[in-house]
Amino acid sequence: MAKASSRGMLVWLGLAAAIVLLDQATKALIVALFRHGEVLPVTSFFNLVRVHNPGAAFSFLAGAGGWQRWLFLGVGLAAIAFILWLLRAHHQQRLFAFSLACLLGGALGNVIDRALHGYVVDMFDFHHRWLAPLFAGGHYPAFNVADVAITTGAIGLIVDELRRVRRSR
Numbered sequence: 176m177a178k179a180s181s182r183g184m185l186v187w188l189g190l191a192a193a194i195v196l197l198d199q200a201t202k203a204l205i206v207a208l209f210r211h212g213e214v215l216p217v218t219s220f221f222n223l224v225r226v227h228n229p230g231a232a233f234s235f236l237a238g239a240g241g242w243q244r245w246l247f248l249g250v251g252l253a254a255i256a257f258i259l260w261l262l263r264a265h266h267q268q269r270l271f272a273f274s275l276a277c278l279l280g281g282a283l284g285n286v287i288d289r290a291l292h293g294y295v296v297d298m299f300d301f302h303h304r305w306l307a308p309l310f311a312g313g314h315y316p317a318f319n320v321a322d323v324a325i326t327t328g329a330i331g332l333i334v335d336e337l338r339r340v341r342r343s344r
Contacts, residue, residue, distance in 0.1 A: 194280025198320035251286035274331030284321030
């Protein structure tokens with residue numbers, strides 16, 4: 176029983192590790208090929224860019240003067256510890272564990288950036304004129320693979336909870 180339990184946990188840790196590797200590889204590629212602020216149009220609605228975000232989501236506290244690096248690093252490390260604790264306790268619940276693994280991989284990817292650089296490297300820039308009322312110039316804030324994983328994990332947690340509530344009725 177312990178072997179099956181360990182193996183189940185390893186699957187989710189492996190997924191998180193794959194997310195971290197993909198995230199860090201794409202960031203390394205962008206850093207190697209792009210200058211800070213450089214934009215490469217790919218389609219009429221998508222660019223590859225190199226943006227440094229010292230803040231959190233949507234550049235929250237980006238201009239705070241540097242102290243936010245340590246705050247977000249600490250929050251990220253605390254979140255990682257909590258996610259690991261939850262994953263250990265619930266690794267047999269597939270959607271919940273999948274969602275936690277996505278959150279873990281994304282959090283680790285961005286924590287690595289903060290620890291090494293003091294900012295997170297973002298590279299995906301979606302834009303369209305219908306976004307203009309919400310975002311400057313119609314550009315959704317740039318993001319990265321870790322952010323995609325975090326969003327996927329958050330959506331998965333919501334779906335898992337909705338399914339759990341529905342089953343309890």
